[in-house]
Amino acid sequence: MEEQLDHISAEIYQKSYVIVDNFVDKEFQSALLAEQMQLLGQGKFRHAAVGKGGQKQVRTEIRGDEVHWMDADDLSPLQAAYWEKLEEIRKALNQNCFLGLRSFEGHFARYPIGSFYKRHLDQFQAVPHRVVTVILYLNDSWTQDEEGALRMYIPQEDGSELIEDVLPVGGRLVIFLSGEIPHEVLPTKKERISITGWFRNID
Template sequence: MRYINLNFLNQQLEHLKADFQAQQPFRYLVVECFLNAEAAEELLQAYPKTTDGVWDNTTYIDQSNKFQKRVFAEGDIFKDVFQELNSAHFLEWLQELTGIEQPLIADDSLFGGGLHQSTNGAFLNVHVDYNVHPVTKYHRRLNVLVYLNKDWEEKYGGHLELWDLTQKEPRLMHKISPAFNRCVIFETNEISFHGHPQKLHVPDRITRKSLATYYYTTSRPAIETAPEHNTIFVNTEGVTGQLKRFKSGIKAALERINRQIG
């Protein structure tokens, strides 16, 4: 494959599978060097600025300063890489890694996925994802996030947080820096709480860049099935989180008013 380092992934499959299966209460995996080195550099150089083309950057009470792009022209390098992420070869690898019994299905529309880019002050509160695709009605089973952030410093924040909320006391399971050519794969269900709730603190020239693809099945085990719902957010930051949501809610309302006036 041109982009995905599939030879490496196949060589490490048994080790990666063991890591993925061992995680509780929901399964996840962090993979370094996910993309071929040259391809990762090429994608970083081609990654568009938030001022280039059309991005969706709607503010919500639980999300701010996040830009999303999922439509690409023929021949665009990102159209090519997402086709590879949705290819039969990669789906086969994911199937083997996860042990999900139902055949995995890619979403060529990249609903909710594509390029995700966050600017200074951005956050995405901890949440579980919508569980059913709004168009196909397939069950959402797996997220694959690939980060393209060179020389990312701890002080910037923007870490992906994985949370266990199944016990009386919430527990931060893993805090993952969005480092260059790092991939995070995790199952999506009713307890797979994740997000990057702490605000980004980055210089103007730096953004948090990632690629996101989601995978589905036509059904899922009855024990995992829940009524269809949208994204469900939780506050993991106490009073700080409440204040942040209040400010973001005001910003979102002002944006809606400006759009209506404009």
């Protein structure tokens, strides 16, 4: 784990993002996916909104995902185990990248067939405390033909952007600096499941 943490920290420091395959094993991934399906069956998911506070609204022409927020004070055993893994990452990023990360917030995210999320930044005026975005994909399997990639626009020194498309392969972890990398979720041809969250510089 220490070697993996060093790799994550180095990539974030040098490139602002990192992709880690098989971050969790198949058994743990499948258990989280089953828990997500159970929560969905219980009607716990809501259409994700854009904006903050009084300006928050559901706009499916911008994003079509559904979410279930995790309660830090009432985590299931599986969720708590995942948060413990993230706590190790938080400490490593603070030690090696001096990011001042103090807490984590996260939700299950479900993209139904045909849904997407247009290009955006995770850190903006309404959510200035999000410093690092962390996404764990839970899908059992995924192929290129099913589309639904995370598309990241990586800023280059000459002012251009490098486009990196990341398929939501189960067990894959994607981490990037929330205020530096614009991204979008391309239309998906298959239900797409993840846990998406943010390390923040507030408690």
